[in-house]
Amino acid sequence: MRLTTRLLSSLVQKRPFYVTTPIFYVNAAPHLGHLYTAVVADAIQRFEKLTNPDCKVIFSTGTDEHGTKIQQAAAKANQSPPEYCSTISKEYRDLFKEFHVDYTDFVRTTEERHLKAVKHFWKELRDQDYIYKAKYSGWYSVNDEAFVPETHTREEVTNDGKVRVSIESGHRVEWTEESNYMFRLSAFKTHLKNWLKTDGVVKPVKFHKQLQEMVEDDVYLPDISVSRPASRVHWAIRVPDDEEQSIYVWLDALVNYLTVSGYPDDELVKSRGRPWPADVQVVGKDIMKFHGIYWPAFLMAARRHPPRRLLVHSHWTVNGNKMSKSVGNVVHPRGVPAAHALRYLLLREATVADDANYSETKLINTANAELADTLGNLVSRSIGSALNPRGEFPALRPALLTKCCQLQPTVLLLHQVQVLPEICHKHYTNYQFYKVVDAVIRALHMANLFFETLKPWELKKKPECQKELDVVLHVTLETIRICSIILQPIVPDISKKVLDKLQIPECSRNWTDCEVPSWNMEDAIHETKKIQGGKFVLFPRIYVDKSQKRTSAKTA
Incomplete structure (x- = not known):
């Protein structure tokens, strides 16, 4: 029987094998790409148990339920945000059950345990002096829930006239000026470079190199806004001791991986086998920046280890075209012919490093x-x-x-x-x-x-x-x-x-x-x-x- 270095270390320390998916944003029903992320993570944890039946596995997934887009989606569905989130979250649970995604933990960002974890994490960052308040201005994308550097935007001509969009996502951006809390991301350039020197910390190599290039480029490492005015984003977790500010949804969402570990309850963390840092975090290439730059920097600021590995995967196209609501080609897994063969096709066709095509x-x-x-x-x-x-x-x-x-x-x-x-x-x-x-x-x-x-x-x-x-x-x-x-x-x-x-x-x-x-x-x-x-x-x-x-x- 083969034992990887990681597995041998895990056995000696009696710590569990911890694999995660991102928590999925509930602004719409799950689609093919969400299922792909989940079955990749599930295949990883099943192989781990297959090769080491005695190893405890923690496999977490869940739903991200805060932010402006959720407010908008709930209003469009004529539901309150809590009702709407519960409906879509259940769709993910049902989907994963149908496709044999055998998770151990399903976390929702509206749960009390997560609220507690996020507020505690915020205080840790603040106590280490990595959070400060300042006036902030920049191009903001509601769809991406993020500020976008001006050099990463461009003008486009639409039916509404000239608009500015994010080059990375294609989503519209608007100039925004507001008073926010900032995180000292710029302080972590050297730390991030050193973390990325570890061979295999990001897979595949293609995305490892892209992250290294991003860290070298100062455009990706300015201090970042980690709060929004509560008047604009009221469906969110409030900043501790400042009810006028809501915690940035990405900071909120990323903490879910610690929530699952039992954080901030030391006894609960111990009872779960001290699973952090995660062994493998599976993410799509569109959120690589958040998991490969922001997340490890947040963790380092809180004096915690970054994940042992990020597995970044590419996307699925449909008949050669990018999935898009406007085009009407979004694939909902439970509606395809031979849904019982879809899991096989997803893992059989995709190469992780390159986009795969569904038909x-x-x-x-x-x-x-x-x-x-x-x-x-x-x-x-x-x-x-x-x-x-x-x-x-x-x-x-x-x-x-x-x-x-x-x-x-x-x-x-x-x-x-x-x-x-x-x-x-x-x-x-x-x-x-x-x-x-x-x-x-x-x-x-x-x-x-x-x-x-x-x-x-x-x-x-x-x-x-x-x-x-x-x-x-x-x-x-x-x-x-x-x-x-x-x-x-x-x-x-x-x-x-x-x-x-x-x-x-x-x-x-x-x-x-x-x-x-x-x-x-x-x-x-x-x-x-x-x-x-x-x-x-x-x-x-x-x-x-x-x-x-x-x-x-x-x-x-």
Whole structure:
């Protein structure tokens, strides 16, 4: 069993593995990008538990519920802000449940525990003299809830005439002058540079370099406003001892990661295993500045460690275009055809470093080709009554396997399955989920070729060839078993369905259980095991009509 340096350290200190998503802004219903962030974090924590079942995992997510945009969205929905926030927050919970996002903590910024944490954190920054009051003026984006440096704005001509927008987000900005509390971000340039010198502290390398360049550029490191007039942003947490000011929503939101750790209650933090600093914080590239500059600077100011790693991912486009409400191409996960295959597509297609493209055609074709045909059909054939009427995971006699190894497809398959766990372990630790799937699908293609070459349907007709048939079934089912264990972080529901069918005990589904295929044990005669009875369809094919509109999902 492999132990990373981080994991070994975690075991020695008996601290949990802590992974986070951002908390999601409730100004609108969740979309494809939000789900992607969540399933990436979920795959990370599932792989951690797979490789180290005894390690306690804390996996936090939640909803960000303060700010001007929330006020506006609630008014548009004819709801009070608390009602509106509860409605959208529940949508996130329901979405994550449907897509098997197995979080341990769901935090809302309107909770009392979070209010307490934010106010305490503010006082820590103030007591360290990193917060001061001053008059502030600049270009402010309501959509981004942030001031934007003038050099990062440009003029655009719209139907309303000339307007100024943020170059980064494209959102409109307005000149604002007000009295605010400021944070001494400029004091942390050297500290941030030193933090970013740590190899692997930001993944992938592409975004690590971008953050390093941002820290070198003083435009990104002026002192920043960390409050807003309460008269303008009343749906927010008030500044301690100053009811006329509301705490900046990003400062409020970022503290959620400490809230989950039990902060500021020392006894609660201790009881949770002192999880901070987080081991992996998963964020989209659009909020990299907030998590890669502001957040570590806030933490350093409060004399706390920055996160051990930021995993920054790119975005999803739709049919080659950026998702946009105005264009009307925002993808809501629960409304797509074959939603049960969407998690697979998200982790199978995206490379983290680069934008990925979603289309319904791609979703349907990928689901049919890989889940229904490559995996599902192989499972059905090897456990079906036509070839396996006894319903068995048959014993393997190595002497007979040697005879089968005279055929090239057998040799290729056995080698591929032998090296598969090591290959996939490397890809998982690099967050290259698509490469994990590539390797598994390659092994399953080889298993299908092996199956076709050995022609078990012909062996079934000859009583004297029953032992040879058992070899074919054993090798195929063993390949399926190993691939299903490896795929658990990607498609936990489908993997569970296969492993349950093969009656693999829960305690035998860890990473160590896939590292040594059964045929590696010389001279062993393995016990024949019964598989679960009853009709079994792993993944129904998805059928579309001639106009490419979904009409039904039929059983294969």
